Amino acid sequence: MKTFVSEVKNIFTDAAVVLTIIGGVILYSFLYPQPYAKQSISALSVSVVDYDKSDVSRSVIFKLNATAQIDITRQDLSEQDAKDALVKGEIKAIIVIPRAFKKDLALNKSPTIAVGADSSYFLIYGGVLEASMKSILTQSATIKVAKLLKKQVPFSQAKESYVPYSLNVINLFNKNNSYTQYVVPAVFILILQQTMLIGLGILGGGMNEKIRRREKGYFTDVPLWEIYLSRILIFFMIFFVHMLFYFGYSFSHFEVTRLANIGDLLTFGMAFICASIAFGLFLGSLFSSREIATPVVLFSSLPLVFAAGFVWPLEALPQSIHSLALLVPSTSGIKGFLGLNQMGADFSMVIESYAILWVQSIVYLGLAYTLFSRKRKKSIQNK
């Protein structure tokens, strides 16, 4: 009990630790989702270069403008003018309707509409492409139906037979392609882990520093298991509350889906917290000073996000990088949490990730204990 009290004092009087495991966790939960607060992409400014200027080309333009993604804000006389506007950032895409568009259409010569978009930004590019493809294909189909009608085919049959068969796409989960839904659930799990690692890393590095300087204190006198048990309990309690805050308040605030049942979520969450604590104790036993933890964790964040398999598919990731990422709890954590909460998986479907987290908990705790007790013994013997 005395050890527990000393640990509480040790943790809560350390400004850098408190700033990270309390302040950081809350601050990040507001900061990270900010760019995506509006969730999906609104209409893009597009310029049209209409070389045909017929009633047919105007109807094509009108229908393009009617799509949700495209907002025609300019008409240019030449492609060069439109391109200049693009470089200045006034528009994001250009649509060009060729000369004699109406005539070629009447002659069955299949004229071509050119669509160009700024592909430096992939969401912009994808949005313009999707909208213009859809709009132009629909108009193409309308023309075909009209032609069939001319051939005295009854309307009901003409409507059905303009293509032999087609694809009906249904979006599963995150149905309206919300960016918040895509990024927030996964990044929040990483934030929980990273803040925990920084906190435990500062504490572990700090102990190593003091031991090296031959300082005396409860961390040299009491049995090591008492220190570790107290530290694990304190971190578990703090991060259990954080987890409830994230999955409860934050997710509902940012309108992120919560499909998992609470029992599954907490069972999996406990494994994740335990694995992260064990990993943090392990890193802490390695660090030689207080200040190493923050940079190391910071440098690993971006690679960990992109190696986790939710932004960039695992199939495109080199196997060695993925294996390396699997050593860190967040990789299995993200996979399991996304399955349970975002995709409504049964617990049996995430059992592999769950098992990995418990194995990590045991292995990292064992490593941390051995490493640190060896360091401590050495310094006491040297005295």
Place this chain on the structure above:
Amino acid sequence: MIAALNKAFLYELRSIKSSWYKLALITVLPLFSFFLIIAIFRSGVAHDLPIVVVDNDKSELSRRVLSSIESSSTMQISAMVTNTKEAMGFVKSAQAYAVIVIPNHFAQDTLLQKHPHITAMINTQYILVGKILTSALSSTVMQNAAQVEYVKNLVEIQNPKATVDAISPIGIQITPFFNTYKNYFYFLVSALLPAMWQIFIVIATLVSVGTMFKGKKEKQFFQNEKYIGMKLLGLMLPYTIAFMLLGIGYLFYIYSAWAFQGSFIILVLGMFLTVVAYQVIALLLFVTGFDYARSLSLGAVYTAPAFAFLGITFPVYNMNGFALFWRDILPISHYMQLQLSQANYGANVFLELDKLGVLLLFWMGFIPVIFLFKKRLHKSFKKELA
């Protein structure tokens, strides 16, 4: 004055040489993190994405549709199952990204011109994968249907060219401007490397001043209260040079493979303004309390989320007021705009002056930094006299 700068510069160089940690922060660690990012995106395009098929028809035609899906490099059929529920299990457990359902009597309905639908249920939780699969499946099925129609029409019209025109009355030609490669490697790596780079600039600067104050070597370094600004510049200079070299290094790496349209000199100038801007900000974070560990925590909050605010993955014009404000106080977002507009558009130099000007504004932070360092050092030196 210049002598003070020179002396500080040499002092810090010696200190870097004797500290493996400081040396690693400007060499091995950033290079290794660049290597990781590059390795992650090396393939550039997504391929062999697993999908599950429920074929309720099992006809010649359904097999033809499936084999055209299988032959696309983007996806591969990883399992054939008998019902949708079983197929959904694969998606929920992340073993597959989509389910294709071919309806009963698919071949028969096609023949009877009843226009049947093939259903694709795509996991759009992973937006990027969802988009790639949606467009790959749509175009594969469309092409496949067009082939069927072509054969049918050819029998009626007996003229190959006219048959093609009859299938698609309006053609679409799609041109990607700038990133003409449609490759995610270029698109993501060219922004992720700068995002990693700025983290290292802030951390290396904080480690340099932080270890000095933690080890109580500040009096040894500053010696007296004169020319504090100059000495700080000398302290920063080795890192400015190191990060310019790293920055120019990644530019060469990226743009030796991809076209660079604009002026390299303007971009390097912008890079220099950015490095110093970040060093000034790191010092500002440090002078809030001259506490090493705490300033690192602040540095983490400031630099870690930067990538999301760059507007590369999610467009800037859809961000809200706070996000735009946060984006504005990050030098890297101004630098990134410069990099994109020079590399991709080759924009006129005069159009870039505002970005360079904003970067220069961050340098103003150096004034309070000098002031607070003076105050702090005054106290240290006075203590010694007393």
